[in-house]
Amino acid sequence: AQSVAQPEDQVNVAEGNPLTVKCTYSVSGNPYLFWYVQYPNRGLQFLLKYITGDNLVKGSYGFEAEFNKSQTSFHLKKPSALVSDSALYFCAVRDRGSTLGRLYFGRGTQLTVWP
Amino acid sequence: DADVTQTPRNRITKTGKRIMLECSQTKGHDRMYWYRQDPGLGLRLIYYSFDVKDINKGEISDGYSVSRQAQAKFSLSLESAIPNQTALYFCATSDPGPGSNEQFFGPGTRLTVL
Numbered sequence: 001a002q003s004v005a006q007p008e009d010q011v012n013v014a015e016g017n018p019l020t021v022k023c024t025y026s027v028s029g030n031p032y033l034f035w036y037v038q039y040p041n042r043g044l045q046f047l048l049k050y051i052t053g054d055n056l057v058k059g060s061y062g063f064e065a066e067f068n069k070s071q072t073s074f075h076l077k078k079p080s081a082l083v084s085d086s087a088l089y090f091c092a093v094r095d096r097g098s099t100l101g102r103l104y105f106g107r108g109t110q111l112t113v114w115p
Numbered sequence: 116d117a118d119v120t121q122t123p124r125n126r127i128t129k130t131g132k133r134i135m136l137e138c139s140q141t142k143g144h145d146r147m148y149w150y151r152q153d154p155g156l157g158l159r160l161i162y163y164s165f166d167v168k169d170i171n172k173g174e175i176s177d178g179y180s181v182s183r184q185a186q187a188k189f190s191l192s193l194e195s196a197i198p199n200q201t202a203l204y205f206c207a208t209s210d211p212g213p214g215s216n217e218q219f220f221g222p223g224t225r226l227t228v229l
Contacts, residue, residue, distance in 0.1 A: 009155070034217055043119075043205055043220035044158075090157060094216075101146060101165075101209065101216055102173075107157040 002027045004093050006106035013081050013113055021076040021109045023091030033074040034092040034103065035065055044090060050074060061085070081113045118142045119221035121206050127227045134193040136224050138206030146210070147189040148218065149173075149181060152203040161204075164189055196228040 003026045013019045025031055032051060036044040048059025055067040065076045074091060088110050092103040119140045128134050138147065145166045150158040150173075160173030162181040170181060178200060182190045193200055203225050207218040 032216075036220075041223075043222045044207075046217045046219070049217055102148070102160060102163060103218060105150075105158040107155060 002093060002095055002104045004091050004104055004106035006089075006091055006109045008109050009107070010110045010112065013111070015083050015113050015115050016080050019078050019081040019085070019111065019113070021089050021091075021111060023074045023076065023106060024072050025074060025091070025093040026072065027093055027095045029095045029097035032094040032096055033065070033067060034094075035059065035063070035074075035076050036090045036092065036105075038088040038090065038108075040087075047076070047089075083113050083115055086111055086113050119206060119208055119219055121204075121221040121224050123224060124222065125225045127229065128196055129229050130195075130197055132196050132228075134196050134226065136191045136193075136204055136206075136226070138189045138191070138221055140187050140206075140208045140219075140221075142208050142210075142219060143186075144208035144210050144219075145186060146208060146216075147183070148207040148209075149179075149189070149191045150205045150207065151175065151200075152205060152223075158205065161191065193226075193228075196226075198228045201226060201228045 005024045034049045035047040038044050050057050050067045058064045088108045090108050091106040122137045148163040149161040159175050164170050164183045180192045203223050205223050206221040209216045209218045
């Protein structure tokens with residue numbers, strides 16, 4: 001079974017501070033991992049993905065994520081948060097060996113960056 | 116122009132009515148998906164289609180049906196809407212080629228069933 005857990009419903013951080021949004025996953029094989037962001041009244045936008053290789057993945061808007069196979073985690077990070085980063089963030093996983101290609105999403109984490 | 120479009124963007128309807136939500140894409144992708152989003156539950160897959168002749172149920176297909184009219188069009192129908200189908204509905208597409216195949220989402224349809 002494939003699943004994604006985002007243990008925090010909300011993350012609050014001050015502008016200029018580093019932020020982390022946590023994600024752990026479960027797949028039967030090796031994973032492809034994704035982060036998406038949803039701004040109010042908008043669809044989901046792709047941020048970054050882990051395919052293979054370097055465990056630190058860099059994405060849009062200064063975000064990065066670190067793949068940790070032993071901890072089955074893929075936490076989203078940013079060194080210095082902006083108020084405009086406030087949004088709903090979703091982690092997703094796909095089993096690399098699956099031909100179905102469907103994604104499994106976490107429940108989302110609401111990030112609030114206060115001035 | 117947006118790559119993935121959804122119509123309508125908002126819809127209010129009554130219990131028992133039949134509703135169709137439409138999705139069109141210009142990305143040339145074969146794979147299309149319908150999700151619903153509920154607060155605290157994330158995105159749940161309703162149906163997905165890997166080409167015009169291929170339709171598959173997702174995890175919450177009961178009460179829904181779909182039609183893949185063309186590569187670019189994928190419609191979701193609620194045959195007899197009920198209040199617990201009130202949600203935000205998203206269409207998505209992806210490329211079936213080799214690689215990790217991230218999905219691209221439409222802007223969503225907010226459906227309210229009274």
